Amino acid sequence: MEITTAAKTLLEHKGRDIWTIPPTATVYQAIQMMSERNIGALPVLDGTKLVGIISERDYMSKVVLKGKSSKDTPVSDIMARDLVTVGPDQTVSSCLEIITEHRIRHLPVVDGDELLGIVSIGDLVKWIIATQRMTIEQLNAYISGGYSA
Structure with a gap:
């Protein structure tokens, strides 16, 4: 595990399930669907083409606060359309930089026109914490094994 x-x-580590x-x-x-799957956003696909993302934040700011009905409003009316995406070879570190720079919480990973999955800020932070934990354990093992009194 590394940044x-x-x-x-x-994506392989967290699982490849994609709900759209x-x-x-x-x-x-x-x-x-977000509630049932315990997720904060859904990619919006028109056929197989990624055309947007809808998040809990979109719901609150574009439906609830504007007095619209969620049962009458189509996803296309409130979804984010100007998507920031990354390719499969983008590093965890650069994904975190992109999420921070664009102030987004979910980052679609695409290969050409194919949606491979979504990484969230939570996924990235968990990965970095696990990486740091593993590094600390390796250093502790090295220090403990390499030093004898």
């Missing part, structure tokens, strides 16, 4: 690890490796929703679905359906 120079590629996004594709992180079409742009014609209602916001209610999207929120229901």
